[in-house]
Amino acid sequence: MSRALKSREALLGGAILSMVALIAIRFPQFVAPSNLVGTFNDTSPLILLALGEMAVILAKCIDLSVAANLALCGMVAAMMNTMGIPLPLIILAATALGAVVGMVNGLLVWKLDIPPIVVTLGTMTITRGAIFLISGGKWINDQQLSESFKDFPRSVVLGLPVMAWVAIVVALAFAVLIGRTPFGRSLFAVGGNPNAAIYTGINVGRTQALAFTLAGALAGLTGYLWIARYAVAYVDIANGFELDVVAACVIGGISIAGGAGSVAGAVLGALFLGVIKNALPVVGISPFWQMAISGSAILAAVAINARERRRAGRVILKTAESRA
Amino acid sequence: MSDARHIPDRLDRPLRRLLRSWEFLLALVAVAIFIANSLASPYFLNPWNLSDATYNFTELGLIAFPMAMLIVAGEIDLSVASTIALASTLMGAAATAGAPIAVLVLIGLVVGLFCGAFNAVLVTRLGLPSIVVTIGTMSLYRGLSYIILGNQAYTAYPTGFAYFGQGYVFWVFSFELVLFVLMAVVFGALQHRTSFGRMVYAIGNNPTGALFSGIRVARVKAILFLLTGLMSGIAAVCLTSRLGSTRPSIALGWELQVVTMVVLGGVDILGGSGTIPGVVLAALVMGLVTFGFGLLNVPGIVMSIFIGLLLIGVIALPRLWSRLKPRGT
Secondary structure, eight states, X not given: OHHHHHSHHXXXXXXXXXXXXXXXXXXXXXXXXXXXXXXXXXXXXXXXXXXXXXXXXXXTOOOSOHHHHHHHHHHHHHHHHHTTOOHHHHHHHHHXXXXXXXXXXXXXXXXXXXXXXXXXXXXXXXXXXXXXXXXXXXXXXXXXXXXXXXXXXXXXXXXXXXXXXXXXXXXHHHHHHHHHSHHHHHHHHHHHOHHHHHHTTXXXXXXXXXXXXXXXXXXXXXXXXXXXXXXXXOTTTTTTHHHHHHHHHHHTTOOTTSSOOOHHHHHHHHXXXXXXXXXXXXXXXOGGGHHHHHXXXXXXXXXXXXXXXXXXXXXXXXXXXXXX | OOSSOOOOSSOOOHHHHHHHSHHHHHHHHHHHHHHHHHHHOTTTTOHHHHHHHGGGTHHHHHHHHHHHHHHHTTOOXXXXXXXXXXXXXXXXXXXXXXXXXXXXXXXXXXXHHXXXXXXXXXXXXXXXXXXHHHHHHHHHHHHHHHHHHTTOOBOOOOGGGGHHHHOEEETTEEHHXXXXXXXXXXXXXXXXXXXXXXXXXXXXXXXXHHHHTTOOHHHHHHHHHHHHHHHHXXXXXXXXXXXXXXXXXXXXXXXXXXXXXXXXXXXXXTSSOOOHXXXXXXXXXXXHHHHHHHHTTOOHHHHHHHHHHHHHHHHHHHHHHHHHSOTTO
16 A cells, blocks of 8 residues: 555656646636546547557657657548548548558567667658658648548547547556556566567567557557547648657656556656646746656656666666766 | 677678778769769759758768767767757847857857756766657757747847858858868767777677776766767857758757768667768768759658658668578678
């Protein structure tokens, strides 16, 4: 029990609650139920992407192409909608396309041993360019999208919009996938010690490729939700969002060295950033502060993670090296 | 991933080694692109056009030199483009307040140095992984420039300031090109002719071994981060001077181009090997390709697809190649 209270997730949850409470003292309208639901709903895309990114980071990789992937799948979904293709098919196609882009990342990492950061920096620009090629640089706006396409993520079920429900359902599914399945265990094994994972019969490359595919599929699904919610598609959608996603994971205590992290951490990390983002206009701070705050949050979170790791005590050489 | 490097029984003769080297291949590619460009466009072989073409790689190249050494040492700095943004923003603020040219240049260099120092402290003092640290500072530095500028722009630069990005030392040789050549020589000498350069290779191949042979690993890495910051500051002066204006989105995505240039130059992304002449050739190749595309009216975003493919292709092809070759040859 005391361990649960001292855990990073509890700490982060406490930080979010006290932040909300502090804002509520000056600006009570911020904690109105409708505003809280809105904040959670706005954060849903970040939660979805952070969950996918978590799987990738657990497996000792990183995916910087998720935001570009989201934009590509969103653009394809919007274009399919203008062609009159039925909605379920569009959602399926967006998710599948995202999975394919993720799989390409995964195969390059698995089969060719290219460092994930290089692969995904490359696919990030290639994917952005691909959006320009298929769309011809044009916008698809509100009037060109059908009502049913735009309404689905916004329609309210049991007090929450569908987009928020998708985030909740995927988070629960992830909790089962990460905590209760062989695939989930192998993610931790691969990230914790790839060599040992090989000796226990885990295919390291395949596990990493699967993690990339999963992250890609989530980016694809989120791509549709994003476009439908904001009712506009263009080349630069969600530009730089990959940094927020990585930030959410790092803040949530998912170790960038792989092998440590939790679903609750990823969700709370995303909520932390989401609350800040939604609070800035309420408190009267320019939204231009957002980027610097994300950056500082990443730095603070890695520094704290590193201190915790050092306290636990590990290889002596490593400490010696960093002190030299 | 192979754990041990393949050590040959005897070394190739110098000429054979040169012909088989990555640098030689790059030089061939550069010549081929040069010929292709001059055939594709009648405007290519004009000294002034060629001089304009050099702007495609001089600023990027200035950052690529220290970045190459940093990557050889097993670290990376993704915050270089954001460093340019912050340095340029503060120069713009000073220019608007009426600061003279010398002060503007000084501000650019000091801000660059300071950004590098901040990365260095986080990586070497706190022992944090450089990829995450510089993703964080990438967001922080550019974020600061968004806080200062918002959606505004600084354009009030003094007239003489344009020299660094638009001036010529003599005939068609621009200030930037001369600076690029000078820095290529300086960094080439530093990497290949000094004990500091040897230490960088040693650290990249085996940081623990380097530490136990008496190399101050953290200090060498800190110096490399400082150099990268300083060169980003210099690039910021050149770029700001060339554009004559500063927006927070200045040099967006440059970190990718710099890393691509370094990797294309034959530097191992995992550290331990790579040469400065390789990076110089890679700069030439990228500059010529970009310029050729420009002459053919290819939009910028399509060029970025090409850069992305180049980055992955350059690393993937040798690996595919060695996979196709039977083992043990």
